Amino acid sequence: EVQLVESGGGLAQPGGSLRLSCTASGFAFNKYAMHWVRQIPGRGLDFVSQITIDGDRTYYVESVRGRFIVSRDNSKNTLYLQLDNVRMEDSGVYYCARGLLAAPYAMDVWGQGTRVTVSS
């Protein structure tokens, strides 16, 4: 079964850090671009970050650039998102998603999300 499982969410104070992980199974992880998308419960989707197959190119939404770092370890089938200097507006459910082979920015498999809460 193709599956993505996020972990690492929790409570962080403003200015603090968290590291999110996304473990993939059931497919050749090293052949797919990967994405992070967040959502404030009850609100819309926010595209956060993207990383290419080899990790040589990354993309960040302007609001997280310089604070978040996306990376991947293809030997462990795992995607990461390092959140540093977090702000209250970074709170939400963070989803990892797989890019479609035919269209890497189309996200065809999603995890169930991990919740991040930034509060003092």
Next chain:
Amino acid sequence: SYELTQPPSVSVSPGQTARISCSGHALSNQFAYWYMQKPGQAPVLVIYKDTERPSGIPERFSGSSSGTTVTLTISVVQAEDEADYYCHSADNSGTWVFGGGTKVTVL
């Protein structure tokens, strides 16, 4: 910053057709993607590259593009199609955004 504009809500009777628009100045030369999200669940890709349907998505879901507007059409709407729908695309500088979402209510 780039914005994609969707109507907040669309209501449709079972068996009828629902059309959800998404407008953005770069849509005339950037592909759009559509996602369906039901409460408490992760989004599901229903259309990519304006008109392509992933495997497993029913044929009643279709996409079209005209100028700076893309449209998701759900034909012969069923109760199970009630969900939030989001468009996703980029501007010409590579900034990726989601539309604000459209809540489809099946009456």
